[in-house]
Amino acid sequence: MSSGTLMPLFIVLPLAAGFLIPLAGFVSERLVRSVAVLTTALLVVLAVGRIGAGYATYAVGGWPPPFGINLVGDGLSGFFLLIIAVVGFLVTVYSTAYMKRYTAEAKYYCLLMLMIAGMNGVLLGVAKERKM
Numbered sequence: 863m864s865s866g867t868l869m870p871l872f873i874v875l876p877l878a879a880g881f882l883i884p885l886a887g888f889v890s891e892r893l894v895r896s897v898a899v900l901t902t903a904l905l906v907v908l909a910v911g912r913i914g915a916g917y918a919t920y921a922v923g924g925w926p927p928p929f930g931i932n933l934v935g936d937g938l939s940g941f942f943l944l945i946i947a948v949v950g951f952l953v954t955v956y957s958t959a960y961m962k963r964y965t966a967e968a969k970y971y972c973l974l975m976l977m978i979a980g981m982n983g984v985l986l987g988v989a990k991e992r993k994m
Contacts, residue, residue, distance in 0.1 A: 867920065868908060868911070868912070869912075869918065869920045869933045869935050869986055870920060870922065870933060871908055872905065872908060872909075872912075872943060872982040872986060873933075873979050873982050873983045873986070874979075875901055875904060875905060875908075875979075876901055876902075876905065876950075876975040876976070876978040876979035876982065877975070877976065877979040879897055879898065879901040879975040880972050880973075880975035880976040880979060881972075882897060883897055883898060883968055883971045883972045883975060884968050884969070884972050886968070887967070887968030891967055891968070894967055894968045894971055895958045895967070895971070897971075898954050898957075898958075898971040898974065898975065899951075899954050899955060899958065901975060902947065902950045902951040902954045902978070903951055905946075905947040905950065905951070905978070905982075906944075906947040906948055906951050908943075908947070909940070909943040909944040909946075909947040909948075910944065912935060912940040912943055912944070913937075913940045913941065913944060914940075915935070915940065916936070916937065917934075917935070917936045917937075918934075918935050918936075919932055919933065919934050919935075920932070920933040920934075920935075921933075927988075931987055932987070932988055933986040933987060933988075934986065934988050935986060939985055939986060942985055943982065943985060943986075946978065946981050946982060946985070950974070950978045953974065954971070954974065957970070957971070957974070
């Protein structure tokens, strides 16, 4: 797979986890924490792979702008993806011990995953393709 085809995973994975976590909350709080930690760990692995990948674009749904969303990744966005992924992972790992004392753990992790998806979407999504 080329690096361009992996770019939607930076948005899809935390978004899917954000919708899966409230459902997992009905089963077990441990499952909620596991989904959150595994998702952010996978994002770190993907971001490390994205660092040296260079310039890549991905037209979501195959529609080019202005009708579709174009995801654009380069070296600088790869660096910021890594920062977002590492900080998100550290926050999630720290939160596992901290949030055990509080209720609504599933809501917290759901919102955290949606926030990470939003930050990645803002970083990768552009209205027009950049010309390099």
